[in-house]
Amino acid sequence: MPELTQITDFTRLFSNNIPLIDSRAPIEFKQGAFPHTHNLILMNDEEREEIGTCYKNKGQAQAIGLGHQLVQGKVKDQRIEAWLEFVKNNPNGALYCFRGGLRSQIAQQWIYEASGIDYPRITGGYKALRRFLIEETDRIMQKITPVVIGGQTGCGKTLLLNKFKNTIDLEGLANHRGSAFGNTTTPQPTQINFENTLAIELIKQQHCAHLIFEDEGANIGANHIPDCIQVKTRQADLILLDASTEQRLQVSMDAYVIDMCQNFIKLDSQHGFSNFANYWLTSLEKIQKRLGLERYQALLKKVNTALSMYQEQDNATGFYPVIEELLVDYYDPMYDYQIQKKMDRVVFKGNAEEVLSYLKTFA
Structure with missing residues (x-):
């Protein structure tokens, strides 16, 4: 599989109201998100909690295995279908998870495998975007x-x-x-x-x-x-x-x-x-x-x-x-x-x- 696209130009994202897929669980999305963002999950709250417990107790490999176990078959197909619908309606968009890590990589990969579309993911994910906005608020207020x-x-x-x-x-x-x-x-x-x-x-x-x-x-x-x-x-x-x-x-x-x-x-x-x-x-x-x-x-x-x-x-x-x-x-x-x-x-x-x-x- 080719190396899929990542986005690092956060100013362009926000200046142009780029539509975004937030692949985090609903509980994370409710705590904080961005305008023009849709919560289309990889895992729901219960799945995320179960996988998190597995990661703490048994390590990353076991947690990834459990994740694929929980999100497979019809559940996986429904989530990919929701992403593909969004991609179709927002071809200029992008996706992210919390840190730009495994969840958004998996979502990006599954979108590519299902459609051949290289839908970009955001480097550093939500955490990087949030830090960027805090720093920009301070920088711009110093300037204007x-x-x-x-x-x-x-x-x-x-x-x-x-x-x-x-x-x-x-x-x-x-x-x-x-x-x-x-x-x-x-x-x-x-x-x-x-x-x-x-x-x-x-x-x-x-x-x-x-x-x-x-x-x-x-x-x-x-x-x-x-x-x-x-x-x-x-x-x-x-x-x-x-x-x-x-x-x-x-x-x-x-x-x-x-x-x-x-x-x-x-x-x-x-x-x-x-x-x-x-x-x-x-x-x-x-x-x-x-x-x-x-x-x-x-x-x-x-x-x-x-x-x-x-x-x-x-x-x-x-x-x-x-x-x-x-x-x-x-x-x-x-x-x-x-x-x-x-x-x-x-x-x-x-x-x-x-x-x-x-x-x-x-x-």
Whole structure:
């Protein structure tokens, strides 16, 4: 058999969204993977565990023998068929296992034997790709100049950032809006997946002299922002976006009420509104301690009234006083306290049109 192709150019893989076969077991894939990757296994979780035990107790040769015993006949044919289907649909793709060793070599070999196709495998596998992304995040952040946009809750920072290409949308990558009400209708990525996707975005944007970030804390929901990004963005020029309370109310109504409710219903037509109501009630409960019991109970009453009105009359206006109170009495004092510590970094302040015009100088 000829020597089959290996890939060492990881930048090209991620820059071009090359589709990948991840031949690891499902338990490994769930812990961390990459975008545009499909988990098409050589071994399932039980087989992997059994072979691992055999390797520890009896050595590599016995473990390989057991592997061929477990993955043969119909099981082997089904797994090869799944790989060949992927290869047919993604002729420019590649495959990997954990270290680029035996599992991906076997998969590559079986694909070749079944089809004559030399489908490349990635040198060093998942471990090498993961290490590469961590190192690239650090290298690129040292190289680029970040610009940070801040502003009060609901002022439309994300909407503004979406008008530019040279941005890193940390909240989008974390699938969270970065507050007690920041959950979306779907779960956040694992920390590893968040870091992987973030690194890939940086690789794609690394030729920009400036990258625009939103002002964030150390964490976005359950995801931690890598330290090298925190260090650079906390030293960066800060641009403040101004918006009236009315504008902020409308942005927040769209994001946290209208769109959120629609998204819950799209996801589950039967229980969508109940899930939306639960989102509001659990989010409010998260800030109960900060609000104090009296304020919390008053707001809870308003939220329940707003939910009833929305469900029974399709009228969302009951949320306006709730959101206004949260913005003005809860979020604004916290923002005012935090922004005072950063005023020495502020280089520009203005409304959406003015900030948009200013930011174009960094595009």
